[in-house]
Amino acid sequence: MSAHRLPERALEHTSMSEPTGGRLVVVGNGMVGQRLVEALREHDTDRRWQVTVLSEEPRRAYDRVALSSYFDGATATELDLVEPGCYETPGYALHLDEAVTGIDRAARTVTTSRHRVFGYDALVLATGSAPFVPPVPGRDLPGCFVYRTLEDLDAIRAAAKQAATRTRGRRAGLVIGGGLLGLEAARALRLLGLSPHVVELGPRLMPLQVDEGGGAVLRALIEDLGVTVHLSTSVAALSREHDGGMLATLADGAELDVDLVVFSAGVRPRDQLARDTDLAIGQRGGVLVDDGCVTSDSAIFAVGECACVGGRVHGLVAPGYAMAEVLADRLLGGTASFTGADTSTKLKLMGVDVASFGDALAATPGALEVTVTNPVRRSYAKLVVSDDATTVLGGVLVGDASKYAGLRPLVGRALPGDPVAMIAPVGDGAGAGAGALPADAQVCSCHAVTKDTITAAIADRDLSDVAGIKACTRAGTGCGSCVPLLRTLLAESGVAVGTALCEHFDHTRAELFAFARVEGIATFTDLIQRHGRGRGCDLCKPVVASILASLDHGHILDGEQAALQDSNDHVLANIQRNGTYSVVPRVPGGEITPAKLIAIGEVARDFGLYTKITGGQRIDLLGARIEQLPAIWRRLVEAGFESGHAYGKALRTVKSCVGSTWCRYGVQDSVSLAIELELRYRGIRSPHKIKAGVSGCARECAEAQSKDIGVIATEHGWNLYVGGNGGFRPRHADLLLTDVDTATLVRTIDRFIMFYIRTADRLQRTAGWVESLSAGGVDGLAYLRSVLVDDALGIAAELDAAMARHVERYQDEWAAVLADPQRLRRFASFVNAPDLPDPSVAFVTERGQPRPVPLPVPVPAPVRRAGTVAALEVIR
């Protein structure tokens, strides 16, 4: 089929005027097509258009930019992009799984794969692009994939799962193409437990975004993470092995044994429909449109990745969104035009930051480049400025992109200061804050939101948080890279972010920790007299109790400290709904001898306790009355048990799988490591509970990636993950270290825990803490690595010493209580009848075990308020 080629920018329309109402047919329900529909729905208040959307994919528009998060646990529903109610709007219809197969321009109709015909007054092509698969022999074999849709990802996942059942050596995957998407695909393979290889034809990774210097740092960082990079070569042939694996032969003769192959060698605009109906096509493909998104037929439009505008096809979503807004305006009679869009990108791969903005490759004639390379922190930064050094043109950041949010909006604007200082690593000089930005600078490039729009929204609508800005302006709801800047704008607008712990202290937990540590404060009274007011409360007292315990001021039930403890810690047990307690002995790593199992069973039987296996691989004994606790613990301590700290903001469990000792897949002894870690960190007091897990191989039976500290065995050592969480807001842990030996692993965990204890907020799990480290333009994970591994803050020795002290001075809290009559006195039911069971507590039997008698749910009745003793009225 011959495509009718016109000189670009010289579009002549074959019909006279553009339509302004009637039947609008949109081909494709991708990110841009959907954006167009939503812009129309918002602005077409008179409902001039009836909109019909035809989608080849079986599901409605989803966030393709965040596609990879599908492998991090995001669900298809979470990626859905369609605003609620969109296609319930009268006049708006979406047909899924129905591709357009042909256009009849004369009749103004389209035909679909379901053999239906739709008439149009205006037709929009929003067909996106298709992955380019180079003509490598073997590219059609099973085991070869592309990376564009959720279905592609499902297929890759299934193949990786299949690969895991093969018993051949190390499971590996090959990614063809070392660009942005290729590296995302490599990361995905890694998450699926495959060792990734990346083959790139060019001389560096991400050749379109990153220059030579940045490419070198990027390669080193990526290789550190276990990805094997092959540059300046290509794949010559692929073949299928008899065992189900594949053999890839590279142009340089190397052979790679892999389980699957992902093609990620660029994309091509899907312009076939346009070609078939003789619309003008750009020189390198793409449906040719003018700056109003009109094709050579004035009743047909094209937006997004399938369009060629100003001679260019844009492969990013921001330009597509801009086109969608332009076209919506045009369809409603407006005159908006597309003037180009920001092609900046920032991504984080396996914790490695890469950002490129503006004229990153210094293509502008005479452009000057200022670079800062920090081989120790493995970071590279470049700022491109105009030949007279007055204007910022662009830049590249690798390894540490914390400056991105502040620098990107400066593109095309006056250089605000010394360029070296602007790109020097955090802490080494003044960065470009939001204050340095001109009012009309674009802060959010995904949604083209300027600084003044945001500051106006903050002021006019009284916004006090990022969520509010997102709701009112859409800024921050795309790639999210501008969120740190939004926070800065809030702060600069004078929105006070409350940090006071409670009415007694104006400080955060971290500040109080610092006071106590630096000033050597050992009591609550001293701390509140110096830094607070009043007598404390249920918020600050347990915090201070935890701080004093972390700083090793003796047994938690000693002296004044006892009174500070949260009500559970005060009796070293967890209160239950009927006022009784649970008892959870420590079972390190979940490993327990038959004798100990029997001992637990006997204690439970003798004291009439309910028993249950917990989610943390140990046994909970429930229904113990307060006065029974010491007797129960005496028996347990005799049987060799100690406190499991289920009641404390402390280390809970280190969950473990059976590992290499028994499991046929295990590559390291996960049980021994889990026990070692649990014994090392037992009893440590922290801002919130800490959970850990150790898996013996990538199958991850211990669910380590959902723990605060997760360790997964590799053939070469251990991978360390941090910041995972189940609970209210589940979060997968981030990979901090790869393939390290046990000593390095333990040292890094020591520092991680101690740094967390020092700096986290009250009741902040490590997940929230790790995320909070990313505030203010800093990449949290890179920062954490620099502190824990490279000792960027110079505190590693102190953290190590603090942990050594903890390990050395650990004592079992329960054994210590049993040895001390003074401490035992608190375990009385009544001061005047210490051993009398609370007569109001009763049990019934269910499935052979006791359970609390359900109490009638008390409705707090409006009781007459007694202001003074004189007004006292006794109601029984």
Place this chain on the structure above:
Amino acid sequence: MTRRADMAASPATPPPGTPATAGVWTAVCRYTDLVPERGAAALIGDMQVAIFRTFDGRLYALDNRDPFTGVHVLARGIVGSRGEAPTVASPLHKQVFDLRTGACLDDPRVTVIIYPVRDRDGTVEVWTPSG
């Protein structure tokens, strides 16, 4: 072995300001048995009373029953202050009560009963209505 309430109850004149209900002062423990800034439960007949000794040496007594859950646990809460008010927070769901009045500071509809309490020569006595 379980000991019964071992402090004797003695009939007494109600303290100044108490309602004209008949009642008795019951000795429950020694003042020094109480830990500063914590509570202890006492059983008086079938009534459970939570007694608190605050940092300044004062005594307070409330009904031990947490009105939100119906469980007798207020004595095991954390003692502190809110503004001027000395307080206890229920150990179950942390609602805060004014020790002086029994008023719940987090839910104005709820108040727990308070009892007169005193230190007589090192013995703590609680006044409860009789009959």
